[in-house]
Amino acid sequence: MGLRRRGDIWFLRKVIDGRRYERSTGFSDLKAARRRAAEIEVELRSGTLGWTTACPTFADWWKTYERTHAPSKRPRTQARDRGTIAHALPHFGAKRLDAIRQSDCINYLHKRRQAVAANPGRKNPQRISEGTVQRERRFLQAVFQRAVEDELLERNPWRGIERAPDAVRARLLLPDAEAAIRAVLSPRFQRFLTFMLQTGLRLEECRSIDSARDFRDGCVHVVGKFGKPRAVPLTLVAQKAVDDQLAADGRLWRQNPQRLRDVLATAAKRAGTDHLSPHDLRHTFGHRWLVAGGDIYTLGKLLGHSSVTVTEQHYAHLLKEDLASKMMAVMATR
Secondary structure, three states, X not given: OOEEEEOOEEEEEEEEOOEEEEXXXXXXXXXXXXXXXXXXXXXXXXXXXXXXXXXXXXXXXXXXXXXHHHHHOOHHHXXXXXXXXXXXXXXXXXXXXXHOOHHHHHHHHHHHHOOEOOOOOOOOOOEOOHHHHHHHHXXXXXXXXXXXXXXXXXXXXXXXXXXXXXXXXXXXXXXXXXXXXXXXXOHHHHHHHHHHHHHOOOHHHHHOOOOOOOEEOOEEEEEOHHHOEEEEEXXXXXXXXXHHHHHHHOOOOOOOHXXXXXXXXXXHHHHOOOOOOHHHHHHHHHHHHHHOOOOHHHHHHHHOOOOHXXXXXXXXXXXXXXXXXXXXXXXXXX
């Protein structure tokens, strides 16, 4: 709330549709001024002061948001955001932003938890994961927060909603399944499988590698999420996969991302194993790192996570097992 002091009196200042308004609260005491300012806000919204607000509907605000803020995001992120909005529009689209309440948001989250994941590779469709629901919640909260910052809303209805814990759902490539899948892959994609398992890169990070520029100092240099660069050391196995791939094809794995996903999914189907995606290879890398005795902090750096909290979120079950085993080992010596 925009309270400013002039002399001994507090004034409420608001910018509405690009025009600045100012009204005295009549109080010099800040607590009393805040109560009066809240009343003025109600009067402002109801139009009794002659100030009208052209608060847009959610559908109209999304058009503004997409035009203004989406261009700074990566194409894949933009596509994912549009997918989230496609689910949200039937629920919120016709409502004015200031008419959307916290209960509407909570009901929407419950509705999304009942939705079935659209994944052609699955024989038995499952409900979307809680991680997906929470990702969509974070994005919608950010969309509404922009409206708050533009002074179209006084409060974000998504704020204060209790966050359910993300039950991270990650498939791992077990050794027997890996051997079966390798047996049906061509040499080119066998090398791709090896490289991903040895580096833990995201698919887009792998596809963006320039063979001449990005390999130096024994590392592969990539740019991850939010334009954050990092260097991932190359094991001898990973380096051999790169060398063999360049010798065979003269370039690395720059195929369309869906093509690379399809290759793994088809191979898993032919091998009779569970569905496999490039991101499953990344999770497998992290799992193998920790099982082999690697520490969680270094793993987060290798994976390019924004914080160690993100890493812990994905590998919490392994950390609990490791903690228990270390305690037993220490206590056995006492």
